[in-house]
Amino acid sequence: MRNKLLERISNSKVKAQEITSDILLLDLGEVNAYLIGDPFADRKDFALVDAGFENSYDLIVAAVERRFGDDTKPNSIILTHGHFDNLGSAISLSEKWDIPVFVHQLELPYITGQKDYQMTDPNKSFPHNSLDINHRVSVLPADGSIPDMPGWKWIHTPGHTEGHICLFREMDRTLIAGDSVLIQEDEFPHDQITEDLMAARDSLLSLKALNPYIIAPSHGKPLRGREAAETLDNLINNIYKI
Numbered sequence: 001m002r003n004k005l006l007e008r009i010s011n012s013k014v015k016a017q018e019i020t021s022d023i024l025l026l027d028l029g030e031v032n033a034y035l036i037g038d039p040f041a042d043r044k045d046f047a048l049v050d051a052g053f054e055n056s057y058d059l060i061v062a063a064v065e066r067r068f069g070d071d072t073k074p075n076s077i078i079l080t081h082g083h084f085d086n087l088g089s090a091i092s093l094s095e096k097w098d099i100p101v102f103v104h105q106l107e108l109p110y111i112t113g114q115k116d117y118q119m120t121d122p123n124k125s126f127p128h129n130s131l132d133i134n135h136r137v138s139v140l141p142a143d144g145s146i147p148d149m150p151g152w153k154w155i156h157t158p159g160h161t162e163g164h165i166c167l168f169r170e171m172d173r174t175l176i177a178g179d180s181v182l183i184q185e186d187e188f189p190h191d192q193i194t195e196d197l198m199a200a201r202d203s204l205l206s207l208k209a210l211n212p213y214i215i216a217p218s219h220g221k222p223l224r225g226r227e228a229a230e231t232l233d234n235l236i237n238n239i240y241k242i
């Protein structure tokens with residue numbers, strides 16, 4: 001009884017949702033991150049995809065230890081892109097755990113501050129990153145594989161940002177979509193947070209061709225089956241009409 005109660009209390013601190021037996025969505029408030037790996041495997045091999053906000057550090061560490069055990073750590077951190085709500089705690093966590101952070105080659109200069117994210121509205125801009133993280137960040141392998149995530153491939157999906165990636169697992173057609181599949185909401189109008197709408201639409205078409213059964217986005221709830229397909233179609237058909 002007490003254990004159940006304690007579990008509920010700590011659950012309320014770390015809002016998490018299991019999407020499959022080896023994918024845990026961490027709801028960090030306004031943005032999601034994902035823990036990918038089987039918590040019941042003998043070897044605790046797992047990866048963290050995206051790292052929330054700068055202040056998500058404690059929540060992510062608590063979620064990792066709850067799922068995989070005390071003093072466990074992921075093998076690596078994979079970033080779908082470098083916006084402040086994905087990059088957030090990545091560097092502090094990579095320092096704590098002494099693990100690498102992987103990004104797409106085209107995203108790297110934005111993370112290190114050599115390039116600034118451009119919004120389609122020139123009056124708006126994303127916060128400038130200026131992190132001295134060259135020693136922490138590595139470029140993803142060119143062959144599409146993802147270190148420490150067997151069975152997964154990364155897919156370059158530019159549009160939201162130049163070096164944005166999605167992660168796809170063919171076996172169960174699961175797509176970790178980052179911000180490529182953004183549900184239109186008042187606070188997230190596409191024309192203000194998507195750098196290149198034409199590229200974003202092309203990326204959505206290539207995602208549709210994968211016929212994902214599960215879409216796990218950076219914002220909002222995961223989508224399954226028909227809802228996933230309809231959401232992709234909707235975005236493809238309406239991305240210019242905003």
Ligand SMILES: [Zn+2]
Nearest residue numbers: 081083160179
């Ligand atoms: Zn973003």
